[in-house]
Amino acid sequence: MLAxxxxxxxxxxxxxCTAVVMLVAAGVLRLNRRGRVAAQFAVVVCxxxxxxxxxxxxxxxxxFLSTHDLTVLVWVVAIATLVSLVATWAMVSRAVSVSVGRLAESARHxxxxxxIEPADPGWREFNDLHARLVDASEQLALARGEVEKLDQARRQFFAWISHDLRTPLAGIRAMSEAIDDGVAPEPGAYIRTIRTRVDTLTDLVDDLFALSTLQSGTLRLERELVPLLDLVSDAVVDVRDAAASRGIRIEHRDIEGHMLWADPRELSRAVGNLLANAVRHAPAGSDVLVTASHRGDDHLIVSVLDQGPGVASEDLGRMFDVGWRAGSARTVDSDSPTGPGAGLGLAIVRGIAEAHGGGVGARHVADGFEMSIVLPVGEPAAGMR
Structure with missing residues (x-):
């Protein structure tokens, strides 16, 4: 027994001996820190x-072994070491190199x-990493698709807006030149039409400015506790003449008694945009109904129901996007009593609702087509006012 x-x-x-070898190995690894994984792995094994x-x-x-015994031991250790290192390289290092190469190829794709398609490049860790790369490639593909859609929508939106601006401006120019040349049969009527089209352009520019503040997050809400009935009444006043010109009656139900914390100016504008859209697309001589109901204890749903056909089911998720319009015609009716219909009104509605911490919705119902604003009714936190 050893003493x-x-x-x-x-x-x-x-x-x-171990400390000296490991210090040398650490130095080699440091010098080769940018080398291949297989080389680093080989250094550790060696x-x-x-x-x-x-x-x-x-x-x-x-x-104090004999020289013969020591020589035999050295040969045994040397041969075992050489065979072990070769076997390790063949079984492990090569597998690591192949797996890393497959991962690098997937990254290039x-x-x-x-x-990239699911695959098993090697060990479990490499397989897990490749599975994450597969998920990342799918997410990136979806993101690229969304970016392309947004870019296409942006280009289309600017094309529509430029058209919507050019059309009334061309009419204003033609009528003003006719008045200036003295060839206008009724200068007073021309002037009234010019004023109407200027108001249309002003509304369009105001909508663009409102949309930019909503999308940039610079809109500051001045919240206060307001009765819903007052907001709806103000919105109805803004579209009353347009509704009367088409024989449309605006009614409300279950509006009284509801209170909520909101910016009265912005929220009244949102409800007014919903009403203007309903008046524009409802059949002449029909009714538009404004209702309110609670969703749970903390949200209020304000709905505008018209008797029109609404939009196709596949467009329900897009109708609150910027620049979206159901019709294929892009011409602005400058004389329309409900506004230019430039595809900004519903986007503004969504922006105002989200700024209040709520959302929007649309659906087909038995009586027609319904659009809604969902709003929190409780007092907002101090940082959200």
């Missing part, structure tokens, strides 16, 4: 084997915009 001093000597020798071999040989030398 305690011998055990201590063996432990000290082994620790010194360091582990070298620490064992050096420790064994150092201890054997201390044991993702950078090129492709969606």
């Amino acid at each position: 305690l001093p011998d055990i201590g000597l063996i432990a000290l020798t082994t620790a010194i 360091a582990a084997v070298a620490s064992i071999v050096s420790s064994v040989l150092a201890v054997m030398v201390e044991m 993702i950078a090129a915009g492709a969606v």
